[in-house]
Amino acid sequence: MNYEASVQADYDGTPPPSEGDVLVDEQEVSRRKRVIIIGAVIGVLAVLALLFMMMHGSEDEPFQASADQLPSVTVAAPGTGTISGQIMATGTLAARREMPVGIAGEGGRVVSVPVDAGEWVKAGQVLAVIDRSVQNQQVNSARAQIDARKADARLAQANLDRALKLVDRGFISTADVDRLTATRDAANAQVKIAEAQYQELVARSNRLNVTAPASGLLLERNVEPGQVVSSGSGTLFSIAKGGEMELLARLSEDDLAKVSVGSKATVTPVGSGEQFTGQVWQVSPTIDPDNRQGLARIALSYAKDLRPGGFASAQINGGSLVAPRLPESAIQSDEQGSYVFIVKPDNTVAKQRVQTGVVTEGGIAIIDGLDGTEKVVLRAGGFLNEGDTVKPVVETGEEAAN
Known part of the structure; x- marks a missing residue:
């Protein structure tokens, strides 16, 4: 075979690419890849933006989803009911009518003292015998x-x-x-x-003998046999007439205005798990200018756990009011105060400012802002925005209270 003919046959007439042409092709491929990647990122961002708008909508025009896509919220019309106001107070226990007993006669040397503090004495009973x-x-x-x-x-x-x-x-x-x-x-x-x-x-x-002027609980004994006493000896015995006690409950000006004579109260002494029922028998006519507080005196029957000078807390009935009650989960708050979300007839959510009152076992009293006929969002209010469209699920007042 002729060598030249063989070489001629293998060559198709196209000159081989140079080194510069190969470099240009690689740059073109790299550029196209970058364009594709950038386009893909832009497409993903556009899809995310669309989804965000679908879920939240704009500030001026909330997104309106289909009925199946609307979030369900639990609502209830709380109505109104009579709520007993409760006022919490603390104070000191004391004898309601404390009677100091001293020497009524000439006095002399004390022969015997047949009674001691903490005992119950009768009217006319001899407390100390004088020579x-x-x-x-x-x-x-x-x-x-x-x-x-x-x-x-x-x-x-x-x-x-x-x-x-x-x-x-x-x-x-x-x-x-x-x-x-x-x-x-x-x-x-x-x-x-x-x-x-x-x-x-x-x-x-x-x-000469020192006797009890009335029946009651002997609180103090300040005399001993052998002591010489006279009319200037001061108080020898102290008696709580009838054993009656009282709590000197300290209240602020606002709370004192809500309390009246005859109001029921529950008193719990410190260190005692027992509760005692009493009633307010006197409301202080003056206010202490230093602490802006006044006294409500709560009368209590005799009980061994009621010790004068002890500390106790009281829960006083401060009247009653007619108002709606809501569970704590329904009430939101911000820098402007408390509010709730209500669902309007078109199923959109609106923010309603309210004023809360006393806390009871049935919920928190709403003393201003609601008349009880509104559909109030009971739960998940923190996830709602004003103007959102929701699917309300109504609960009864009894279920709502729970």
Whole structure:
């Protein structure tokens, strides 16, 4: 075979590519790939933007989805009901009527003290016995004086009787009769004086003993046997009349205005798990200018767990009001205050400002902003925006309260 002919046959006439042409082709391919990638990214962003607009819509015109795509929210018309207002307060326990007992008589050395603090005493019961040995002798002397005066009176009467028998015979003059009559009357008067002096000494002797002026709980005992006491010794005993206690509950000006005499209250002493029922019997007519508080005095019956000077809390009924009640989950708040979402007749959501009141077992009272006929969103209000279209699911008032 001819070598040149063979080479000629293998060559098709196209010159082989140069090194520069190969570099240009690679750059073109790289550019096309970048264009494709950028286009794909732009397409994905466009799809995401469309989905976002579909879900949230614009600020001016909320997106309106189909009925199947609308979010379901639980709503309820709360209605209205009577709500008892509750006012919380704290204060100090004290005897409602505390009676200080001291020396009413002359005093003396204390012989015995038969009672102690914490005991129940009766009216007239002896609390402390005072030595009365000297007074007893004075009483005995006064009693003897009465006997002597009575003897003088009998003698004066006998003399008068004899004179009256002799006056008709002329042996006794009328003047003598008058003198004897005066003597008899003076003797009788001396008897009465002696009896009065005796009664005075007996009364003084009886006043030596310290007695309870009324029945009640003995709170304090400040005297011991052997002690010498007098009218200047101060308070020896302190008694809570009838055992009645009270709570001096401190309230702010606003709360004090809501409380009235006769309001029921539940008192819980510190350290005691028991609760005691009482009622407000006096509302302070003045306000302390330093702390802007006043006193509501709550009367309590006797109980051993009610100790004067102790601390206690009280829940006072502050009247009643008629208002809707909502669960806590329905109430939202921001820098402007509290609000709820209500569903309007076209199923769009609107923000409604409200004023909350007392918290009860049935929910939070709404004292302003609702009349009870609105459809209020009970839950998931934090995920809604004003103007959103929703699918309301109505619950009864009883289910809503739960």
